[in-house]
Amino acid sequence: MAFRSGITKILSLRCAAHHVQVRRALTTQTKMVEEMKPGKTHFGFQEIEEEEKTKKVHEVFETVAEKYDLMNDVMSMGIHRVWKDIFMQRLAPTPETKLLDMAGGTGDITFRYIKYLQNLPASQGARSSVTVCDINQAMLDVGKQRALKLGFTPELCGVDISWVCGDAEKLNLPDDSFDAYTIAFGIRNCTHIEKVLEEAYRVLTPGGRFLCLEFSQLPNSTLQWVYDQYSFQVIPVLGQLFVGQWKPYQYLVESIRQFPNQEKFKSMIEDAGFRQVTFENLTFGTCAIHSGFKL
Amino acid sequence: MSRLQTIIRSLKNGRRIIGPIASISVNNPHGIRSYSQMEVQKDAKLPVPLTISTQSEHENEDTKYEENIKNNILNHALDFVPKSGWSVESLSSGAKAAGYPTITHGLFPNGGGDLVHYFNIKCNEQLVEQMKTWPKMELKESTVPSQFIENAIMTRLLMIDPYKITWPKAMAIQTMPNNVSNCLATLLSLVDDICYHSGDRSVDFNWYTRRVGLAGIYKAAELFYLTDSTPNSGATRSFVASRIRDAQLIQAALNLNPVAAAPQTLTAAFTTAKNILGINTLK
Numbered sequence: 001m002a003f004r005s006g007i008t009k010i011l012s013l014r015c016a017a018h019h020v021q022v023r024r025a026l027t028t029q030t031k032m033v034e035e036m037k038p039g040k041t042h043f044g045f046q047e048i049e050e051e052e053k054t055k056k057v058h059e060v061f062e063t064v065a066e067k068y069d070l071m072n073d074v075m076s077m078g079i080h081r082v083w084k085d086i087f088m089q090r091l092a093p094t095p096e097t098k099l100l101d102m103a104g105g106t107g108d109i110t111f112r113y114i115k116y117l118q119n120l121p122a123s124q125g126a127r128s129s130v131t132v133c134d135i136n137q138a139m140l141d142v143g144k145q146r147a148l149k150l151g152f153t154p155e156l157c158g159v160d161i162s163w164v165c166g167d168a169e170k171l172n173l174p175d176d177s178f179d180a181y182t183i184a185f186g187i188r189n190c191t192h193i194e195k196v197l198e199e200a201y202r203v204l205t206p207g208g209r210f211l212c213l214e215f216s217q218l219p220n221s222t223l224q225w226v227y228d229q230y231s232f233q234v235i236p237v238l239g240q241l242f243v244g245q246w247k248p249y250q251y252l253v254e255s256i257r258q259f260p261n262q263e264k265f266k267s268m269i270e271d272a273g274f275r276q277v278t279f280e281n282l283t284f285g286t287c288a289i290h291s292g293f294k295l
Numbered sequence: 296m297s298r299l300q301t302i303i304r305s306l307k308n309g310r311r312i313i314g315p316i317a318s319i320s321v322n323n324p325h326g327i328r329s330y331s332q333m334e335v336q337k338d339a340k341l342p343v344p345l346t347i348s349t350q351s352e353h354e355n356e357d358t359k360y361e362e363n364i365k366n367n368i369l370n371h372a373l374d375f376v377p378k379s380g381w382s383v384e385s386l387s388s389g390a391k392a393a394g395y396p397t398i399t400h401g402l403f404p405n406g407g408g409d410l411v412h413y414f415n416i417k418c419n420e421q422l423v424e425q426m427k428t429w430p431k432m433e434l435k436e437s438t439v440p441s442q443f444i445e446n447a448i449m450t451r452l453l454m455i456d457p458y459k460i461t462w463p464k465a466m467a468i469q470t471m472p473n474n475v476s477n478c479l480a481t482l483l484s485l486v487d488d489i490c491y492h493s494g495d496r497s498v499d500f501n502w503y504t505r506r507v508g509l510a511g512i513y514k515a516a517e518l519f520y521l522t523d524s525t526p527n528s529g530a531t532r533s534f535v536a537s538r539i540r541d542a543q544l545i546q547a548a549l550n551l552n553p554v555a556a557a558p559q560t561l562t563a564a565f566t567t568a569k570n571i572l573g574i575n576t577l578k
Contacts, residue, residue, distance in 0.1 A: 094387045094397040179396035207395030275361055276402060293402060295364050 044254030103186020105139025
């Protein structure tokens with residue numbers, strides 16, 4: 001019954017979706033942040049007040065928190081797991097690493113980090129830690145429950161986990177206190193990307209590594225076209241079917257288009273003071289891993 | 296524009312439809328490989344352009360700063376090689392010893408390969424420094440400064456000595472596809488340095504034959520050295536000496552006309568065959 005009501009909703013919403021699609025086809029290039037008026041920012045393709053964005057993003061994740069992991073699997077056909085695995089392999093954590101997992105609410109990166117450390121040959125005395133930080137308590141709650149279910153308690157897994165609710169732009173954490181800073185599919189939702197990067201630079205210790213996994217743009221226009229079709233025609237539909245929500249998933253695909261491309265984001269990371277900044281494309285550029293060091 | 300046209304246009308634009316699922320972007324111009332390039336330039340005494348803009352100077356400074364940090368970590372990492380091998384583990388121990396968190400090993404995406412590469416470059420530099428102090432000999436037509444080359448090869452081989460147990464692994468790492476180019480570059484810069492400092496100023500085809508021949512001798516000697524347990528590596532030294540003698544015979548043969556060269560060519564071939572079969576009883 002719920003399925004059928006979902007279908008009817010989709011049918012009624014098709015007009016709106018079509019409208020978005022047409023606009024998309026005409027503007028193949030992403031609008032850049034520079035075009036914004038002062039005090040304004042993007043929320044998907046909408047232009048809104050800066051203060052509003054935090055609130056709106058908050059709402060989006062509040063509504064999707066419980067089904068977040070399910071939807072990740074559905075939308076990416078499970079590939080997001082591979083991306084996150086590759087991401088953790090690039091970080092290659094070592095014993096006694098202090099990780100800050102920013103925007104890591106449901107713990108996907110944190111659990112991979114713990115598993116990676118568990119697979120290393122045992123080392124004596126070196127204890128690693130991870131701080132999961134997210135702006136949204138609802139997401140953190142999901143993560144905490146999953147950690148309990150998977151048996152990742154500090155006593156059992158040998159890694160200290162702490163859950164902190166905080167804003168990536170104004171971290172309530174001391175300077176030079178982490179060895180690694182990861183942010184997977186989170187930086188896109190922040191209002192001021194430069195501020196997030198500056199904060200990351202501040203909390204990292206010299207030699208520390210910044211690693212970011214984020215949706216990016218495909219350098220090949222044919223594939224980008226295919227990807228656009230999938231994003232705008234299929235993903236909101238899936239959202240409606242599985243979660244009963246259309247809007248958050250429309251926001252999701254729109255925000256991906258607004259995010260700077262690989263090269264632009266790389267120079268933003270360099271501007272924040274990071275050195276040896278490199279990036280690696282995953283699945284033709286659907287995602288990119290950006291890496292930088294505070295040296 | 297109709298939908299169909301859009302598709303056709305994007306198909307035209309996007310020729311590279313098939314790409315790797317996960318590809319490593321080569322957007323790191325200041326990577327570790329540039330190091331050997333710079334060294335080669337320095338040694339060849341290329342004229343340095345005098346007008347450098349302030350921006351590129353700034354960039355050079357940045358690159359140098361990063362290189363210094365990397366070399367510092369690699370240098371410390373070498374101390375851990377006898378214990379944990381040419382591995383990421385050594386790199387993170389090295390980073391820790393240099394005062395950085397262990398995670399800084401991510402600076403070296405090739406892991407052990409980068410460590411081996413650094414070691415090769417460092418040894419080559421040391422060898423050049425030493426060779427500069429050795430007495431120079433005039434290279435006459437059709438003679439080979441065999442003593443000089445033998446000394447150079449032996450000096451270079453003995454630098455491996457502290458890491459001899461782990462060196463087979465290092466040689467294996469060097470043959471991995473992503474390390475091959477670095478490995479060849481260091482090998483060629485090594486033989487080029489040896490040839491240059493032994494007095495080779497040839498500009499003809501000999502330039503190539505000498506370097507390729509020397510590279511072959513060096514690599515063969517390296518393999519021999521791994522299993523050599525004689526005191527002071529005496530067996531390796533005589534191995535190198537006889538390989539150089541072979542090379543001399545071949546070069547002499549190439550310089551002569553075919554008929555007159557026949558006996559010497561035959562002798563060389565015969566000696567080589569005996570060496571291969573292991574029935575050379577001269578030594």
